Amino acid sequence: MxxxxxxxxxxxxxxxxxxxxxxxxxxxxxxxxxxxxxxxxxxxxxxxxxxxxxxGREPLPCFGDTLRMQSPFYCVTLRHFVDQEMAQVATRAAGAIKAQYPDTVTLALDGGFAFTGLPLLPHLSHDDGEKLDLAFYYTDQQGVYLSGKTRSPLGYFAFESLDTENCPAAWPTLRWDFRWAQGLFPKRPLEPNRTRALIVALEGDARVGKLFVEPPLAQRLGVSGDKIRFQGCRAARHDDHIHVQL
Ligand SMILES: [Zn+2]
Structure with a gap:
């Protein structure tokens, strides 16, 4: 036993x-x-x-006011590693947002483990240091940007819309929506200007291969481009964070 x-x-x-x-x-x-x-x-x-x-991996910063991990959880659990190129991409994009909006801190979520091998569950693709998730930016109820804050404790699962139009009944699927939890998260609207600027900055970096953003959200933010993709109905939804890969 x-x-x-x-x-x-x-x-x-x-x-x-x-x-x-x-x-x-x-x-x-x-x-x-x-x-x-x-x-x-x-x-x-x-x-x-x-x-x-x-x-060939490096840890993203656990502290700092331009780019840092969203929670100490990611640092303690060693989930904050990316390869050097991805570290440069994230640092540059965060710097670009900071230059436009000086009070902004860009928050990183899951990156990868320090060594190649296991994928970082529950993600299936975060296994080679070339993938990183970034949090959205949020505001208070008055629309004032909340520096360093997300809606959910780890930055995931607070979805912008639970519209099922895109994916009526895909199965099997990792497209969970934690409907029961949505009411537990504080009401913090998405900050569209910074979020749009981050997507545009990443899209414009030649080293970036793909960005996953849920199509209705991309539409709402007015972002488009060859690299901005829908991840498909069997993968996790992407209207709670941005997934970027080289
Ligand atoms: Zn991801």
């Missing part, structure tokens, strides 16, 4: 953080899980951040 539990914890922590499963096994082996796990995980965390450049 015990090994089933430990295997489940190992799988969960590996899927969540890549090295967390190893830290758990090592902590179980020492016989002092409560003390061992945070200590071992902390060491593996440092080792990962130090050695990621050898695998």
């Amino acid at each position: 015990r090994w089933i539990l430990h295997s489940a914890i190992f799988l969960f922590l590996t899927a969540l953080t890549l090295v967390g499963g190893l830290a758990w096994l090592a902590a179980v082996w020492t016989g002092r899980k409560a003390l061992g796990f945070p200590l071992i995980y902390g060491c593996l965390w440092l080792l990962t951040v130090w050695t990621a450049p050898l695998a």
Whole structure:
């Protein structure tokens, strides 16, 4: 029974953080899980951040007022790595928005793990450092930009519209909409100018290959271009964040 539990914890922590499963096994082996796990995980965390450049990955900033991870969760779980080119793309786009709107901080969501291997679940494609999700910008009820804030705790799943017109009944699908949770998120309208400017900046970068934005949202924002695509009905919806890939 015990090994089933430990295997489940190992799988969960590996899927969540890549090295967390190893830290758990090592902590179980020492016989002092409560003390061992945070200590071992902390060491593996440092080792990962130090050695990621050898695998061509770098961590996006956890702090900063131009571009930073949306939540400490992404840094703690080591989900904030991208390859150098993607880091440059994100930094440049965030800088462009900051130049237009000086109070703006651009928030990054899931990037990838530090080493090639597992995809970053639940995303199927975030496996090579060339994909990154970015949060929308939001305002308060009066339309004033809220610096560094999203609607949902991790920046995902607060959808702009639950219109099903695009995808009537695709199955199987990852197009979940968490309808039950939508009322729990604070009412913060999307800030269209900054969000549009971010999409335009990314679209205009020659290194970017594709951007996923839900078509009704792209229409509402007035953005279009060959790189701005609909991800299809079987993949996660993209009216809660922007997906960019090289
Ligand atoms: Zn993505």
